[in-house]
Amino acid sequence: MNPSDKKFSAAIVNLLHNAVRFSPEKTKIILGVVEKNDAALCWVKDEGIGIPEAELEKIFDKFYQVEAHTVRRYGGMGIGLTIxxxxxxxxxxxxxxxxxxxxxxxxxxxxxxx
Ligand SMILES: Nc1ncnc2c1ncn2[C@@H]1O[C@H](COP(=O)(O)OP(=O)(O)OP(=O)(O)O)[C@@H](O)[C@H]1O
Ligand SMILES: [Mg+2]
Known part of the structure; x- marks a missing residue:
């Protein structure tokens, strides 16, 4: 991969948008990267609302959002992570x-x- 690749940056921008949306104001969001063998490991870490263990894989499904639509406070469509x-x-x-x-x-x- 090339770090300036548009696909890579689009994916990271999606993660950053989520980190901002699902965190209270004035909390930290960290973007990190290390080179490991022949791979790059990148992470986006926030101090926000968190995700229950049972939902950690489902959130990548199309239109899946942890909070029910009827009580939805955060907007969005549930497609950022699928993309x-x-x-x-x-x-x-x-x-x-x-x-x-x-x-x-x-x-x-x-x-x-x-
Ligand atoms: N950083 C995060 N902290 C807590 N929950 C998150 C975080 N990122 C994603 N989620 C959960 O995963 C769900 C799916 O995320 P995804 O980015 O696919 O959709 P969205 O942000 O709700 O809407 P869209 O990206 O389409 O605007 C979110 O609705 C939220 O419930
Ligand atoms: Mg999103």
Missing amino acids: AEGLIEAQGGRIWAESKGEGQGTTFKVLLPI
């Missing part, structure tokens, strides 16, 4: 979410062959 996953997997990479649960923040990780 991000498509963009990363099209380049032979992997994307996943880690969170200790509600209120515990979330970290999205992207592993891409260089």
Whole structure:
């Protein structure tokens, strides 16, 4: 992958949008990257509302949102992560979410062959 690649940046921008939307004001959002063997590991870490363990894989499904539509406070369509996953997997990479649960923040990780 090429770090200036548009697909890669579109995926990361999606993760950053989510981090901003699902975090309270004045909390930290960290964007990191390290080179590991023949791959780049990137992460977007926030201190926001977190994601229950049972939802960590479902959030990549098209139109899936953790909060029910009837009580929806955050807007959006539930397609950002589906698109991000498509963009990363099209380049032979992997994307996943880690969170200790509600209120515990979330970290999205992207592993891409260089
Ligand atoms: N950083 C995050 N913290 C907590 N929950 C998140 C985070 N990112 C995503 N989610 C959960 O995953 C769901 C799916 O995310 P996705 O980006 O696909 O859709 P969206 O942000 O709701 O809408 P869209 O991206 O289409 O504007 C979100 O609705 C939210 O419930
Ligand atoms: Mg989104």
